Amino acid sequence: MLAIGFLILAVLPHINHLRFEVIAIFLALALWRMLATRRNGLPRNRWIIYLFAIVGFSVSAWLYGAPIGRDPGVAFLLVLVGLKCVEINTVRDIRIVLLLGYFVIITHFLYADGISWAVPLLGLVVALTWLMAQIEHADPGRYSFSDLKLIGKMLIQAVPFVFILFYLFPRLSGSVFLFETDADTAVTGLSDKLNMGTISNLIQSREVAFTATFLGQQIPPPSERYWRGGVLWVTDGRQWTRGRFAPFLRASPTVADLQNQIYRYEIELEPTNQNWLYSLDYPISIPGDAQLDADHHLYLSRPIERPFRYEIVSNNTSIKEPLSDIARWQSLNLGGTVFTPRLDGLIEEITRDAKSPRDIARRMLKHFNQNEFSYTLQPPLLESNAPVDEFLFESRRGFCGHYASSFATIMRSAGIPARIVVGYLGGEYNPRSNQIVVRQSDAHAWTEIWDSEAGWTRVDPTAVIAPERIEYPIDFDTSLNADRVVLFSARDFQGLRRLGIELVWLKDAIKAKWNRWFVAFDGSRQRQLLRSMGLGQLDAKLVSIGAFISALGLLSLFSFILFRRDQVHPDPLDRIYLGFCGKLKRRGLTRRNNEGPLDFAHRVSARLPGLQREVLLITQEYIALRYAIVGDPGKEELNRFRKLVRRFRASRGHKTAFKQAEAPASNIVEE
Amino acid sequence: MNNEIQSAIDALIAQASQVILGKDRVIRLAISTLLANGHLLITDKPGVGKTTLANVLARLFGLNFKRIQFTSDLLPADITGVTIFDQETAAFTFHPGPIFTQLVLADEINRATPKCQSALLEAMEERQVTIDRKTRPLPRPFFVIATRNPTEQTGTFSLPDSQLDRFMLGISLGYPDREAERNMLKNPDPRQKLSSLRPVFSSESLALAQTSVAQVTVSNKLLDYLQAIIAYTRHDPAFRSGYSPRAGMSLLEATKAWAVVHGRNHVLPEDLQTIIPYSVHHLSAREPSTKLESLILENVSIP
Known part of the structure; x- marks a missing residue:
């Protein structure tokens, strides 16, 4: 499994600063899973996994004590990730393992923050994301690189949010979260x-x-x-x-x-x-x-x-x-x-x-x-x-x-x-x-x-x-x-x-x-940046709220633009027809995106026989204006059609008694 | 649209339905293909009436009809014909093969070698045959109805994509429903019925009908939809290959003919949706089990 391969790659640099036993436990679990893929030798019994969990956690507890602090925390995480690897059964599990992979990658920054680390780790992030995209496809097991472009696009789109959050999210001075730097780090x-x-x-x-x-x-x-x-x-x-x-x-x-x-x-x-x-x-x-x-x-x-x-x-x-x-x-x-x-x-x-x-x-x-x-x-x-x-x-x-x-x-x-x-x-x-x-x-x-x-x-x-x-x-x-x-x-x-x-x-x-x-x-640097942006007077809470809102705003703006670009603007004729569909929607009949007008009319007629005549009439008019001519309809025809739709009352359907409305048979697709 | 043509088509359908029972859609699709000047590919098990369908169509359209049984030892010359030295006239004379006819039933095409298949190919695409460096035109109209066995059967050569692309529509007959089967069992000899059929179309009226297909209105909106479909098949990762430009054109032609068969002189999105399942042989999926037609129909919205 490529996923585990990447995960091992993500973990390996930890050899420098973690006890070897922990890495060994992780590798054993991960390799077991990799071999088992071929031989179908996965543990059927959950108790085996529990046993491994107990062994893994006791080893890391024995080596590090309670999982508080940087090294024990990372060790604990690695054991957990290894266990999750063994548990992979469904696509969902792979997804979780990949997400954990991102987390493992982040832990490297608790040890090193040089750009020489950041670049290969970024490569690994791309690889993980690519794999994420791969498993979303219909056929896992066959890999294609055509998604790399998409991933690049996604990562680039994420950049503005990263910057906003990185620079504007309030900084905690002091240590990073729980992870205190261990005192014996030689510098x-x-x-x-x-x-x-x-x-x-x-x-x-x-x-x-x-x-x-x-x-x-x-x-x-x-x-x-x-x-x-x-x-x-x-x-x-x-x-x-x-x-x-x-x-x-x-x-x-x-x-x-x-x-x-x-x-x-x-x-x-x-x-x-x-x-x-x-x-x-x-x-x-x-x-x-x-x-x-x-x-x-x-x-x-x-x-x-x-x-x-x-x-x-x-x-x-x-x-x-x-x-x-x-x-x-x-x-x-x-x-x-x-x-x-x-x-x-x-x-x-x-x-x-x-x-x-x-x-x-x-x-x-x-x-x-x-x-x-x-x-x-x-x-x-x-x-x-x-x-x-x-x-x-x-x-x-x-x-x-x-x-x-x-x-x-x-x-x-x-x-x-x-x-x-x-x-x-x-x-x-x-x-x-x-x-x-x-x-x-x-x-x-x-x-x-x-x-x-x-x-x-x-x-x-x-x-x-x-x-x-x-x-x-x-x-x-x-x-x-x-x-x-x-x-x-x-x-x-x-x-x-x-x-x-x-x-x-x-x-x-x-x-x-x-x-x-x-x-x-850090915090002071951030204040300096804010000052240079003319926001020096604002307090951190306000800034963080502002950052959150602007990130949200940017996100919605982006999606709005992307969404709009995909949408074709309805022309006047379609707007009227959509009005007609809207009236029927209120009666609980929604036209599907891929449903042709005639199919929709037939469906409506079957459900609301009282409306059959009117619905078929409007539909035929629409078809005549939409599909029976090459270009756009003239003003006059549009007005006529608009009146027709305006007069249409979807709510009347249930009051009108069922009548064998005369369907204009010749123009309707049979079957 | 010309009422005569319309009634001729209606009569055609009615007559064909007399012989081929319970296969209304198949008959309409086959007629649409002929009206759109395309070739038809029938993929099905033996004995479901492929030959009968071809026979019926040939009779009703008033076309010359020949059948070529494809086998693994068939040679290209068996299809196209040979030049033989005639001792009496002391000259080479050309003896045309069975392809020189208006309607060819190429039976079990995938049992023949690729060489023979490609001999048929040229004829289908160019409507002419080149033998001994001499190009001879085929009669007009010229239709090929090819049948093939499902690929999983033994002793078959799979058809190359380029060849599949030349068929306008690909259909399968399937087993008859219960009622139709009962009828067949009661009247076991279809040949008698077949002989009672009289041509409905003359070559002139067929040409007229084909002209009316060419004149069907295709609105911009419908082209938008068609192009969205084509683009989807080319870009969605579930597809290994999408509609080629030629396949897209033949899809539209078939759809236009389908509209004519249903008495309309304009194309509806529904027509396109109906035809698409019979044109997926132009496409190939990454995963063999993928239902490409339902992917298309579900994921491409009508503009």
Whole structure:
């Protein structure tokens, strides 16, 4: 059975996220039904089905517990669908199974909402609909593709309703119905801890972290594409964390200095299960429900579990603010950092005769640049209790995390307040959509040091590693990818590679639009849309009623148009004749659509013999005007006929006594 | 309409009913086919009176009549005729086959090979026969009444669609009703009655009657209905193939003749509805058991 085949196709992708046992139960039931079709081995006894139901439900209950929540709910549904498959006997059952198939397809959107899923699932929807159309035909078992056109037409006709309902139906903020997202869903993203080594896993990931759509003409040059995430203040000598004090450093957004470059953009953030929001250095106008700390760390009060969209304004220059005592203390604290003599020597060397903190920083960067430091994503593990020392003097191989944390440690040791910023650097500009797409592979860590003249100043120690010393990791054998990791190489694409880039851009642009208009369309987005339509003042209830009514209105308009198109407008003669038929209808005699006038007259005569003469007369007149001439009758004849019909009283029939009315015999079809 | 023709038709029906008992509609349909210059296909079991019907029609219309029994070893030349070398005149002379007549009864046509069937085909459509590269016209009028056994019987070649399409109407006689059967059993020899029949039509009056069929009024509304029917058979998924343009034309011609047979010079939707069940051999269904005529009649409304 094709129906079950499609159903299996619809279920199979669930293998990724459901327990295998459940899929196996479903497959067993479905395959059993498929084989049974040929061998006629269906269970005759209902108790066997009950038995299977009990087994199936207990297995899913044993695996998942009560059927509340997403995974148990879907598992339960699959068992039910499998059971229904076994039960298929009549066309009605197939119909139900196909409808359940639609439901199974919907459940995929509880797990994934990318356009790459939507397209194949749409194909499956078409397939199911086609099958629906097939079983409505007289002969099941023989398939034809002539209905595909019809289905396409139906689906296209459904589009306006889908849009009205999707955009105007009131949005529930929060989780989708009963199905809470399960907590253990792993989402890639930055961590609020920086270990020497954490970011390297991330850098291997090509997943999109977020997409920034620029609303103005200005796009930040690559050197300004520092996407700020979290600021790490606290170190224990090996690991950097945000620390408990950061929240106390909250400040109101700084006023924009209009002399600097201002960027206005919208970020479409993929789910991170974390509450950080990303912004270009340095955010000055923030989304309403977000909070901003004095260290420009932007965050929400809740973790981001679904794509989240926000609009933000950034200023490319930081504004000097006073350094509070607590912040100074925190940004100088070295925690449990282990110092070795050669480390002390290095610090001694770079601070000797230094005039300013900038001077010291410059010397340290020079140290990185002139010694054999290299960039790699596969650095040796730093296992000693003095990792900074080990990195600076022995391994000298590492990536942004190593350089940022060792640089910040040296700065703090030299008495310069320093902190680490984690976020993303770069991103690729997509001219198709005026967007910058930032991927996990763009993850980065850099430092900020306090300069009493300029305030917190960004220093990116990774940037000074001599480009020729950058080791290409095995994973990045195509320069297409390498260019993204190696931040310093020039972009120069030609020919096929250029085409590849264009395709990637196009794909990202489509995905961004998809996210913007479908996935991230939530309550606030809806309000925004309504506002732009001038309906901002209406409350949700009113809008939903309006949407319902307009959908209904559109539906009836459509059907009216379709109906009318099929109907032939009656001409004057037919209108009069229909009036005649209407009179008889009131006597309970309705002319069927496919009933000729003479047949109808005979039927009426048989039922109401009293009317026979008049009915036959009118009918003959009608036939004479309708069928005995090629075109339309003249005005005079019409008037005569109209009078005839007007005088006709159907109600008289039962009063008139039965008379052997003389039927004009010659003109009537016999039999 | 000409009263003479009308009374001739009435007489025709009355006379035929004397011989073929209880088959009024079949007689009318057969007459309609001849008046519309079409060919008739009779599908029925042996012994229900197919040959008698053809005989009666030939006599009443005053037509030459020949019968060809189709068998599996029949050759095309057996139908069309052969050219033989005549030693006396030292020349080839053509000996016309049984098809050179006005009314041919092609009996059990589906027992012959497709080759023979197609020999008949040309004659039916072109009203001429080509033998030895020479085309010879057939006499006028020329009618074929073909009979075939139900296809499920053994030893039959099914008729190709293209051949079926050339028959205007397809009827079946069926068993007589009780009363008619009783009459037959009482007077077992129909041949005697047959010989008592006198032609009602001359070739002139037949030509006149055919002209009056051609002159029957077909209103635009009726054409709307006919076209709706044709479109339905072409687009509804229950049909594998619908009315061809030729089939649509012959359906209308038969309907016009039917109206004439019933004394009208205009066509009613009812006429069309009556004829349609006898023209479904032009159609083919996806599912063999589908009742195509009732599908058409129920689903196409009269405009």
